Amino acid sequence: MSLRHTLTRLSIAAASGALLASVAATPALADDDWDGGDDPGVSRQDDGFDNRGDWNDHQNSPRLYRGVVTASELLLRSAPNRGGQVIRVAYRGDHVKIFCKTQGQNIQGNRNWYLLTDGTWAWGSARYIKTLGPSPRWC
Numbered sequence: 828m829s830l831r832h833t834l835t836r837l838s839i840a841a842a843s844g845a846l847l848a849s850v851a852a853t854p855a856l857a858d859d860d861w862d863g864g865d866d867p868g869v870s871r872q873d874d875g876f877d878n879r880g881d882w883n884d885h886q887n888s889p890r891l892y893r894g895v896v897t898a899s900e901l902l903l904r905s906a907p908n909r910g911g912q913v914i915r916v917a918y919r920g921d922h923v924k925i926f927c928k929t930q931g932q933n934i935q936g937n938r939n940w941y942l943l944t945d946g947t948w949a950w951g952s953a954r955y956i957k958t959l960g961p962s963p964r965w966c
Contacts, residue, residue, distance in 0.1 A: 907931025
């Protein structure tokens with residue numbers, strides 16, 4: 828393993844630890860505005876898109892990307908691996924805001940994980956999130 832790769836992993840671990848500490852010390856901010864969407868049997872969280880599909884609350888921000896959850900239930904975690912604490916759950920069809928991507932635990936052939944910013948910061952496996960638009964930048 829190269830020194831650069833080792834330092835990158837240590838930086839990610841330190842950032843994850845700081846993030847986890849701040850989550851534990853402050854109340855979580857979440858958008859609890861759920862609507863029924865087009866499917867009356869599926870609840871969807873407010874996704875930040877208007878009816879034209881625009882990224883209305885962050886459209887001028889080059890730092891955020893967007894994606895949609897493809898798993899029926901996706902556990903979002905405190906670290907980019909299955910050992911990370913579950914922060915929250917996303918469901919198939921939920922739109923998510925992606926800050927950046929990194930490599931973590933291999934999930935069915937995909938080592939990429941996305942850092943999501945929807946109310947709380949949490950990691951989701953890229954295996955179960957389809958990006959909409961450009962691929963997220965590296966963390």
